[in-house]
Amino acid sequence: MAYIKALTYYLPEQLLTNEDLVKEFPDWSVDKIAQKVGVNTRHIAGENETAGDMGEKVARKLFEEYHIDPQTIDFLLLCTQSPDYFLPSTACILQERLGIPKTAGAFDYNLGCSGCVYGMAVAKGLLAAGIAKNVLLITSETYTKYLHPSDKSNLSIFGDGAAACLISTEGFAEIGDFVLGSDGGGANNLIIKTGMARHKAMTGKYTTDEEGHVNFDDYLYMNGGNVFNFTLDIVPSMMNDVLVKNNFTQEQIDYYVFHQANKFMLNTIRKVCRLPKDKFYINLEETGNTVSSTIFIGLKDCLENSLIQKGNSVMIAGFGVGLSWGGTILKF
Incomplete structure (x- = not known):
């Protein structure tokens, strides 16, 4: 069995508001x-602030908030598509910076919108195999x-941030079985x-796509x-697969916390999947x-505002760059 034992997030100090964007784009x-996107303010990493720096800050926040001794961590996973270096792994650097034992495993994995779900699946596997007991x-x-x-368009949507989740053999939310998938045929739809x-x-080169967006x-x-x-095609079937794999019906799900892509996409997903507005996080x-x-930030926000309570069953799902997707059910 695997559980969420601790959860928090960190947002950089610098802000980019809609008023700032309007100055640039009158x-x-x-x-x-x-x-259009449901965003008023975005947090922007400092010029010299990296994903590794934010990872350290959010991990230290987690340790302080939940009184966790870093010496108890026996595996470190870092999900990022903006690592500090080509090599070595930023996770290995964080092991040293955070005072995690040298006996702990550590690695990065390059995944975006479904990344936290994939990471939870890997962490659960490490626990089930007896490789680790406390995965950060x-x-x-x-x-x-x-x-x-x-x-x-992208400046209005994206913000920077980090989250930390301790997955252990005990905790406040049991992690269910996973549905994961990928389709590299759509790789060029979200790419650098x-x-x-x-x-x-x-190269300095650019082209314009059929929607008039500059590439x-x-x-x-x-x-x-x-x-x-892609999202509208994959999410309904993924939801059904998650329910089947966990022996749940849709009526038994108390709340849904999906990847926060943008407001329009989330509202469309909710309507297509016929999910109650008061059970769907945006x-x-x-x-x-x-x-x-986004999912970890959403879960923390829901816990702090009592949107998720003890005894609730919550479906989480991520989808996007890769293309990739993943979902599971958390039992609080």
Whole structure:
């Protein structure tokens, strides 16, 4: 059995408000941005603040908040698509910076919107195999460093942030069975083409897609229409598979916390899947889309505001870059 034993998040100090965006893009209005994506404010990592730095800050916050001795951690997982270096693994660096024992395993994995669900699945596997008893799962992303200054669509959606979750043999939320999937055929729908082995040097090139969005080789590109269609195609069937695998009916789910992509997409998912509005979490106003951290941030927010209570069963689901998806049920 695997449980969530501790959970918290960290947001950088610097803010990017809708008023700031309107100054840069006068053809937009504050209300238009808020209505379209559901975001009022985003937190932006400092110029020299990395995913590793945020990972350290959120882990220390977790240790303090829950009185956790880092010496009890015997495995460290870091989900990030913006690591500090090509190599070594940022997780190994965090092991030393956090005072976690050298006997603990540590590695990064490169995944975005479904990353926290994948990490929970790996952590549960490590516990089941007897490899670890206390797995520290950190999600940390600085997507805003990958955005072109003229890319107003993505600038309005994404924010930076990190979350930390301690997964252990005991805790306050039992982790159920997982449904995971991937489709690399959609890789080009959310991609940064340069900077790694395939195209190491920046090209400075750009094209315009069928939606009129500019595709910069050297910055984050998202084909919003294709990602939206993928989500509407995969989420209903994933939800059903999660229910079947965990022997639940939809009526037995008390709350839904899905990846906070944007307000329009989440509202569409809720309507297509016929989910009650009062059971479906949407809250991107102060954070934006923090990629792999959105679900953990949402869960923490729900716990602090009593939206999730003891005895509740909560479905979580992530979907996006990869393309990839994953879901499970948490029993509080």
